[in-house]
Amino acid sequence: MHGISWKKRSSQAGLSLLLLCAVGLAGCTQGASSIQESQALAASHPRDELVLAVGTEPEGGFDPTTGWGQYGSPLFQSTLLKRDAKLHLVNDLATDHSVSEDGLTWTILLRDDVKFSDGEPLTAEDVKFTFETAASSGSVIDLTNMAGVQAPDSTTVVFTLKSPQSTFISILTTLGIVPEHAYGSDYAEHPVGSGPYKLVQWDKGQQAIVEANEQYYGQKSTFRKLTFLYLDEDAAFAAAQAGSVDIAAIPAAFSKQKVSGMTLESVKTVDNRGIMFPMQPVGGTSADGFPAGNDVTSDLAIRQAVNVAIDRNALVEGVLEGHGRPAYSVSDDLPWGNPDAVFADADVQEAKRILTAGGWTDTDGDGVVEKNGMDAEFNLLYFAGDLTRQSIALAAADMAAQAGIKINVEGKSREETKKQAYANAVLFGWGSHDPLETYNLYSSTHKGEGYYNVGLYSNPAVDSWMQQALQATSEEEALPFWQKAEWDGTTGFSYQGDAPWAWLVNIDHLYLVKDGLNIGEQQIHPHGHGWPVTSNLEEWSWDDSSK
Missing domain, CATH: 3.10.105.10 (Dipeptide-binding Protein; Domain 3)
Structure with missing residues (x-):
């Protein structure tokens, strides 16, 4: 090493953004608040609500057919399959799947009790529509090997591939299903899905407010409402210092600084x-x-x-x-x-x-x-x-x-x-x-x-x-x-x-988490686009001792 120390070149200029820590909680740009006011505001929201600063704003909105959810849970939509904390395959919308001996035909059987957040049922036709839409979008989702997709009945989907593709299974775990009846040019800004949450407000450049989807068929989350603040790393750390968020993603440069009332969680990644x-x-x-x-x-x-x-x-x-x-x-x-x-x-x-x-x-x-x-x-x-x-x-x-x-x-x-x-x-x-x-x-x-x-x-x-x-x-x-x-x-x-x-x-992905908030067993995280920490929101809870 010859005595050389390789330390991160960091800037503290962003810490002046402490004054912005109340942005999103008030849904506003009405000016700066004192740290004390921000802490009081954060403490005032109910225990079944969380305020998060955990990732960047999705530039293209919340449409899975153009890439939303590829690096983490699509949140508002469900996928056919998903991966658990150990990255093992488990069912989501699917109840079973099979692959033909030649690898060209993939058959998916669906649950029959799933509804979109608007109350309409999710059927095989929606799955067919989603994959056909994604295939024609020219986005990051590569479906060039898909020859076709059929829905012989309401709970069966059959994919036909041009040639065998072992990685097709990954598309089934990441592509959120969209409703054919509610999909239009503004879907990315007003998504309807069957996931655990629904989008109720998106203030571009500031925040997204989501609420629990009462139609969700899976394990319900403890938290009824989530507010995602779109803050850069400096501002997220400032918000954590001010006590105005429950969880904040931070860079390693800030990891040595203790923040009162918050615990540093380090998540292993392939980022x-x-x-x-x-x-x-x-x-x-x-x-x-x-x-x-x-x-x-x-x-x-x-x-x-x-x-x-x-x-x-x-x-x-x-x-x-x-x-x-x-x-x-x-x-x-x-x-x-x-x-x-x-x-x-x-x-x-x-x-x-x-x-x-x-x-x-x-x-x-x-x-x-x-x-x-x-x-x-x-x-x-x-x-x-x-x-x-x-x-x-x-x-x-x-x-x-x-x-x-x-x-x-x-x-x-x-x-x-x-x-x-x-x-x-x-x-x-x-x-x-x-x-x-x-x-x-x-x-x-x-x-x-x-x-x-x-x-x-x-x-x-x-x-x-x-x-x-x-x-x-x-x-x-x-x-x-x-x-x-x-x-x-x-x-x-x-x-x-x-x-x-x-x-x-x-x-490692680093998060300052409010004392008493348990974010469950995290997957090994992928690259930092999206909100991978939210993939297991149904496991999050407050420890009894913190109530």
């Missing part, structure tokens, strides 16, 4: 951060015409040296204040991850050995290795304004410099990042309960699609293993194929193989 490397030499262009390729990062020795030089435990302790764990893949601790892909890091000498073997040496003594007259220097982009990504990027650059690799860290807008990502390394964040994300990130068929595979990685062996995983008829059958795509003993997308990424850390 990872990693460096994506451009894999092609300079001279190419992306499908949309942007420059592609990087002569430094396209060299395997550079990518492997960066991977092995970085001290992931130091990143966790220094940047994340201990709230996280090292990342070695996009799917650490998930069933389809390959434990053999884990490797020893924080080894600068090994990084130097790899570079030397690859023809990289420091001939001019400036501390940066060269090869064929080219310095081992490249840019690392991150989304400007994200302090955690900035801190991780700067710390990783410091670590790589010890091995002789110069990384220039630059914050860019998302728009600029998308344009420059084909030619520059980027610090991205991913993490999903669906192995299809692995396919999207590493498959040659997804090169340059949105933020998928912008490094333009391609390996026929990896493609073959992943294709076999997709064409398996069950999740279990697919697992060894996903693992071999990562590393099969000869090649793969892991560090030991092509190393198209340097995965760095999995970031």
Whole structure:
């Protein structure tokens, strides 16, 4: 470590937002309140109501067919299946499901006692409508392999696939069902669903107020009303300090600061951060015409040296204040991850050995290795304004410099990042309960699609293993194929193989929770979009001692 301390670059400027802590409880912008007034206001709401600042506002609203609920519970809608705290499949709307021997026909049997929040019954026709609408929306929900969906009767749905797809099960656990009779152009703002809650008020940019759905067929929550405040991390922490929220998501930078009346809850995640490397030499262009390729990062020795030089435990302790764990893949601790892909890091000498073997040496003594007259220097982009990504990027650059690799860290807008990502390394964040994300990130068929595979990685062996995983008829059958795509003993997308990424850390999701509020057993959380902490709201309760 050479005495270097990698600490998060944080800003306290946002703490001035203490004055905003009453926003949402009053549903207003009428001006600042004192801390004492905010605490009194928070204490005044009934025990069956909660005020939460746990995530960002969904830009596209609350329509599952365009992506709402993909990174957490859709809340207002129900899904056919869902995953419990251990990520095991359990029924939701479905009472049973089966897959034909050839993997092409999926049959779902539905409950017959489900009603939407407007009192109308939910039937197989609504399921059919939902999947057909999602398939035609062009959204993040990939239903291109669905040949058709039929509703032979009110409680039976039959999906026909073009080819076997083991990951189709994940779509059944995340796509909330919408009502055909109440679906229109304004559905995203006025959702009707069969989930445990219904939206009653959405003040854009400020808050959403939801109430229990009296028609809900499942286990009822203790809490009748929830107010979600849309606050950034600084403002959420300020609101927690002021006592105006019952639960607040906070960054690691604030985790050491005690807040009276609240307890810090740390939730394990696969919300990872990693460096994506451009894999092609300079001279190419992306499908949309942007420059592609990087002569430094396209060299395997550079990518492997960066991977092995970085001290992931130091990143966790220094940047994340201990709230996280090292990342070695996009799917650490998930069933389809390959434990053999884990490797020893924080080894600068090994990084130097790899570079030397690859023809990289420091001939001019400036501390940066060269090869064929080219310095081992490249840019690392991150989304400007994200302090955690900035801190991780700067710390990783410091670590790589010890091995002789110069990384220039630059914050860019998302728009600029998308344009420059084909030619520059980027610090991205991913993490999903669906192995299809692995396919999207590493498959040659997804090169340059949105933020998928912008490094333009391609390996026929990896493609073959992943294709076999997709064409398996069950999740279990697919697992060894996903693992071999990562590393099969000869090649793969892991560090030991092509190393198209340097995965760095999995970031714990941190919540300040009011003393006495029990948020139940949480799933391992996916990437931080949506409100994953709410996936088990029916388990939340006040401890008896707090009443």
